[in-house]
Amino acid sequence: MLDELDRKLLEILVKDSRTSLKVLAQQVGLSSPSVSERLRRLEExxxxxxxxxxxxxxxxxxxxxxxxxxxxxxxxxxxxxxxIEEIPEFGECDKVTGDDCFVARLFVRSIGELDHLLDRIADKAETSTAIIKGQPIRRRPPPLEALTGRS
Amino acid sequence: MLDELDRKLLEILVKDSRTSLKVLAQQVGLSSPSVSERLRRLEExxxxxxxxxxxxxxxxxxxxxxxxxxxxxxxxxxxxxxxIEEIPEFGECDKVTGDDCFVARLFVRSIGELDHLLDRIADKAETSTAIIKGQPIRRRPPPLEALTGRS
DNA sequence: GTGAATACCTAATTAAATTAGGCATCGCCT
DNA sequence: AGGCGATGCCTAATTTAATTAGGTATTCAC
Known part of the structure; x- marks a missing residue:
């Protein structure tokens, strides 16, 4: 359902989605209209x-x-x-198993703003907060590499 | 340091980064070379x-x-x-305050794979795992909307 | 007030994406 | 086995987009 070439295209586009069809095409050994069609279907x-x-x-x-x-x-x-859906300072949020709770990321300008936001849900939920320090160890994307490499 | 027009450009590009300079230009009321230059600087x-x-x-x-x-x-x-850096199944990972620990996302094909991966760090760290159920309530991006709207 | 730096413009050029039309391969049905 | 339709790809032509080149107004520092 997703062949070698598709995966290669995804891999290149995750790194730089502005890569031209021409370059993509020569990376995977196809013509640009073919690549264009593959991308269209991947989106579809x-x-x-x-x-x-x-x-x-x-x-x-x-x-x-x-x-x-x-x-x-x-x-x-x-x-x-x-x-959670309405407050724009929330980033990604997932529901997790166990005692039906959410795990969310909050983006704020200051501790004050964090406190203020948490106050808004304080009477509707029990919360526990961990402040992120430093730069992320890793960033987001689902592990394309894991499909080819061993783990 | 980031004016109204820059924010508008970012907002459009988050939704669709393939939006052409022409369209971007008419959305913000500039010419396409000007938009191109702004994007170059935003990247820089x-x-x-x-x-x-x-x-x-x-x-x-x-x-x-x-x-x-x-x-x-x-x-x-x-x-x-x-x-964490080497295992491709890890997604975003942050260090948090408190008792110096990491919070990471894991992408796996099955419970078995999850167990297997956790085993690999079991003798080096204490872990607790919450499985995500259903679709995310929200997805990633930092809250551009929060800059304009109130919260 | 003059010069340098910005930030923008239009017009011309170059580069990229899309479309149109055709060919080979495969699976399927009769 | 022969034919038919669906894929998936190709090249060449066309259309659309991005970049470059050159110029103008505004601002700020001296």
């Missing part, structure tokens, strides 16, 4: 979810990040979820 | 870290994700960090 099938840019949060003024565990109080699940 | 300054694609992990076979808290045993910090 949802393998490529988006062409996007990665922005440095610090450049936007978000010098602080935190990882927050949020356990909604009984009956408050939907209200809490809605809040 | 590190505001735009990368042009990239977002891939659906499931399409790659990673049907399971977990968030793992990893507290390296005394003296084992660097070994653990190196492992």
């Amino acid at each position: 099938r949802g393998v490529i979810r988006a062409f996007t840019i990665e922005i440095d949060p610090q450049a936007l003024g978000f010098s602080l990040q935190a990882i927050v565990r949020i356990r909604p109080l009984p009956g408050k699940l939907h209200i809490v979820q809605k809040l | 300054r590190g505001v735009i870290r990368a042009f990239t694609i977002e891939i659906d992990p499931q399409a790659l076979g990673f049907s399971l994700q977990a968030i793992v808290r990893i507290r390296p045993l005394p003296g084992k910090l660097h070994i653990v960090q190196k492992l």
